[in-house]
Amino acid sequence: DAKTTQPPSMDCAEGRAANLPCNHSTISGNEYVYWYRQIHSQGPQYIIHGLKNNETNEMASLIITEDRKSSTLILPHATLRDTAVYYCIVRVEGNDMRFGAGTRLTVKP
Amino acid sequence: DTGVSQDPRHKITKRGQNVTFRCDPISEHNRLYWYRQTLGQGPEFLTYFQNEAQLEKSRLLSDRFSAERPKGSFSTLEIQRTEQGDSAMYLCASSVRQASGYTFGSGTRLTVV
Numbered sequence: 001d002a003k004t005t006q007p008p009s010m011d012c013a014e015g016r017a018a019n020l021p022c023n024h025s026t027i028s029g030n031e032y033v034y035w036y037r038q039i040h041s042q043g044p045q046y047i048i049h050g051l052k053n054n055e056t057n058e059m060a061s062l063i064i065t066e067d068r069k070s071s072t073l074i075l076p077h078a079t080l081r082d083t084a085v086y087y088c089i090v091r092v093e094g095n096d097m098r099f100g101a102g103t104r105l106t107v108k109p
Numbered sequence: 110d111t112g113v114s115q116d117p118r119h120k121i122t123k124r125g126q127n128v129t130f131r132c133d134p135i136s137e138h139n140r141l142y143w144y145r146q147t148l149g150q151g152p153e154f155l156t157y158f159q160n161e162a163q164l165e166k167s168r169l170l171s172d173r174f175s176a177e178r179p180k181g182s183f184s185t186l187e188i189q190r191t192e193q194g195d196s197a198m199y200l201c202a203s204s205v206r207q208a209s210g211y212t213f214g215s216g217t218r219l220t221v222v
Contacts, residue, residue: 034210036210036211041215042215042216043113043200043202043213043214043215043216044152044200044202044211044213045213046210046211046212049210085151087151096142096154096157096165097142097154097202097211098154099144099151099152099153100151101149101150101151102151
């Protein structure tokens with residue numbers, strides 16, 4: 001599976017949109033982009049995934065560039081409870097999830 | 110059944126002792142995964158099962174580690190002759206099929222003293 005690059009940390013003001021970038025320049029055509037988050041002392045939580053089209057669900061939106069070499073997870077109205085480590089994973093369906101170090105998002109009041 | 114259950118939540122053991130953790134996946138999920146997470150790092154894949162068959166094992170899973178999933182339901186992860194380096198959070202996850210996201214449990218935090 002392709003490797004991903006994420007900034008180690010980001011801050012966001014409460015109520016504003018949080019935009020978390022992920023670079024996956026070596027992604028191949030059959031690899032999906034997954035996002036998980038992990039709140040302190042809990043297991044990772046699935047957020048969203050996509051192949052090439054933008055996706056939206058009740059938690060977030062996933063924007064994948066046309067060349068698929070990068071993506072952005074958008075939390076439209078961040079709350080204090082969104083403070084967590086966010087992991088971007090690129091994966092061929094059927095392979096297991098391989099986590100990197102992720103981005104530590106801190107939402108500030 | 111609303112999630113993946115892991116037991117115990119915390120375990121403190123002396124070096125050299127054996128420990129066993131249990132994971133109960135979501136009942137209709139046929140794939141079950143074990144991960145290990147140390148402080149400040151992302152989860153590291155250890156092994157996974159499809160039903161009762163163990164299909165892949167990471168090189169992180171030394172011969173002191175063994176995992177089972179009898180009857181394709183719950184799973185156990187045993188660590189024999191624990192070492193201080195085994196101190197970590199052990200996470201279990203399950204999924205209904207290859208193409209779906211994983212549901213993780215809250216983990217078992219192991220401390221070897």
